[in-house]
Amino acid sequence: MQEVLSKTANLKAILREQEFFELSLLDQTHELGTRYCVRQAHAEWSEIDGQVMWDQEEVDYFWILHEAERRYAERRQSLAEKGFIYSDMELF
Numbered sequence: 624m625q626e627v628l629s630k631t632a633n634l635k636a637i638l639r640e641q642e643f644f645e646l647s648l649l650d651q652t653h654e655l656g657t658r659y660c661v662r663q664a665h666a667e668w669s670e671i672d673g674q675v676m677w678d679q680e681e682v683d684y685f686w687i688l689h690e691a692e693r694r695y696a697e698r699r700q701s702l703a704e705k706g707f708i709y710s711d712m713e714l715f
Contacts, residue, residue, distance in 0.1 A: 624647065624648045624649075624695070625645065625646070625647035625648075625649070626645070626646055626647070626710045626711055626712045627643050627644070627645050627646075627710070627711040628643065628644045628645075628646060628699070628702050628703075628707040628708070628709065628710055628711075629641060629642070629643050629644075629707060629709050629711075630642065630706045630707055630708070630709065631709060632709040639668040639670075640668075641667065641668065642665070642666070642667045643665070643666040643667070643675075643707075644663060644664065644665055644666070644702050644707050645662070645663070645664045645666065645677075646661075646662070646663050646695065646698055646699060646702065647660075647661070647662045648660070648661050648691055648692065648695045649662070650688075655686075656686065657686075658684055658685070658686060659684070659685045659686070659687075659688055659690075659691035660682060660683070660684055660685075660691075661682070661683045661684075661685070661691050661694045661695050661698065662680065662681070662682045663679075663680070663681045663682075663698050663702075664677050664678070664679060664680040664681075665677070665678055665679035665680075666678070
């Protein structure tokens with residue numbers, strides 16, 4: 624599962640005024656079994672680079688899917704409290 628969260632649902636909003644968070648829950652094959660990864664990364668426009676730049680990556684690893692799902696929900700709730708309530712998964 625992977626989604627990009629923003630503060631607006633307007634697909635025509637000016638990119639330079641936007642800020643995003645990518646939130647994902649991925650499974651990874653590991654020699655000890657399946658490991659689950661909850662990743663959060665921040666992105667915003669960089670005038671210097673002339674493009675969206677990603678930073679502030681945070682990653683948590685879990686061996687139990689339920690724990691990873693709980694962490695994903697916690698991160699999503701925290702972002703919603705900061706105003707990031709629109710998901711690219713809900714726009715289409």
